[in-house]
Amino acid sequence: xxxxxxxxxxxxxxxxxxxxxxxxxxxxxxxxxxxxxxxxxxxxxxxxxxxxxxxxxxxxxxxxxxxxxxxxxxxxxxxxxxxxxxxxxxxxxxxxxxxxxxxxxxxxxxxxxxxxxxxxxxxxxxxxxxxxxxxxxxxxxxxxxxxxxxxxxxxxxxxxxxxxxxxxxxxxxxxxxxxxxxxxxxxx
Numbered sequence: 261x262x263x264x265x266x267x268x269x270x271x272x273x274x275x276x277x278x279x280x281x282x283x284x285x286x287x288x289x290x291x292x293x294x295x296x297x298x299x300x301x302x303x304x305x306x307x308x309x310x311x312x313x314x315x316x317x318x319x320x321x322x323x324x325x326x327x328x329x330x331x332x333x334x335x336x337x338x339x340x341x342x343x344x345x346x347x348x349x350x351x352x353x354x355x356x357x358x359x360x361x362x363x364x365x366x367x368x369x370x371x372x373x374x375x376x377x378x379x380x381x382x383x384x385x386x387x388x389x390x391x392x393x394x395x396x397x398x399x400x401x402x403x404x405x406x407x408x409x410x411x412x413x414x415x416x417x418x419x420x421x422x423x424x425x426x427x428x429x430x431x432x433x434x435x436x437x438x439x440x441x442x443x444x445x446x447x448x
Contacts, residue, residue, distance in 0.1 A: 278361075278364075282364060282365070282368070282369055285369065286368075286369055286372075286373060289369070289373055290373055290376065290377070293316075293373065293377050294376075294377050294380060297312060297316065297377055297380075297381055298380065298381065298384055300312055301313075301381050301384045301385050301388065302384065302388060306385060306388070306389060309381070309384075309385045309388070310385065312381065313378050313381045313382055313385065313406060316374050316377050316378040316381065317374065317375075317378050317406070317409060317410050317413065318413075319370065319374045320370065320371045320372075320373075320374025320375055320378070320410065320414070321410075321413045321414055321417045322417075323366040323367065323370035323371040323374065324366065324367055324371045324414050324417050324418055324421070325417045325418070325420065325421040325428055326355075326362065326366045326421075326428065326429075326432055327362060327363040327364075327365075327366030327367035327371065327421075328363070328367070328417075328418050328421035328422060328425070329421040329422075329424070329425040329426075329428035329429050329432075330355045330356060330358075330359040330362040330363055330366070330425075330429060331359045331360075331362075331363050331425075332421065332422050332425035333352075333355070333356045333359075333425040333426050333428070333429040334356075334425075334426060335353060335356045335357060337426055337430075338350075338352045338353035338356055338426075338429070338430075338433070339353060341430075347434055347437045347438075348430060348431075348432075348433030348434030348435070348436065348437040348438075349430075349433060350433070350437075350443070351432070351433035351434075351436040351437050351441070351443050352429045352430050352432065352433030352434075353433075354433075354443040355429050355432060355433065355443075356429060371414075375410055378406050378410060379403050379406060379407065382402040382403050382405070382406040383399045383402060383403055385402065386398045386399045386401070386402035386403075387399060
């Protein structure tokens with residue numbers, strides 16, 4: 261195999277640096293999301309705690325939709341829309357052209373973090389509801405239910421994202437535009 265096919269050691273420096281930065285961000289966000297969520301689960305009524313768990317799961321599902329869609333979307337419609345100055349087109353083009361980073365942030369950072377936090381919250385809620393009686397069985401059951409719901413939801417969501425990638429990225433682009441988020445100019 262030729263050296264150009266193998267790549268040089270310099271081609272691995274940027275991904276390793278990115279991985280370290282995103283891992284550090286994951287640590288900070290994990291603590292920042294987990295602590296108030298756990299506090300909420302211990303202080304709120306069980307029904308409200310279940311709502312918090314559901315919201316965390318839905319955040320993870322939405323992040324997965326965005327991450328998968330960004331990797332699957334075609335940039336040509338976004339180039340055409342951007343030339344006509346359609347709102348959200350430049351943001352959508354940025355997401356498509358930076359699909360690797362978008363997928364990493366959406367799928368790995370947000371999606372995995374939401375899964376971890378929802379599992380911890382469900383275990384905390386189970387503990388709160390049962391005290392120490394049958395702790396292992398109830399906690400395992402609660403985490404199993406949350407896992408099954410999360411995995412099933414993400415399976416449906418990812419199928420949707422693959423089939424409707426351009427529409428999803430277009431919607432996210434319009435949402436970012438509407439919120440006033442200005443992304444860097446899309447790289448060529």
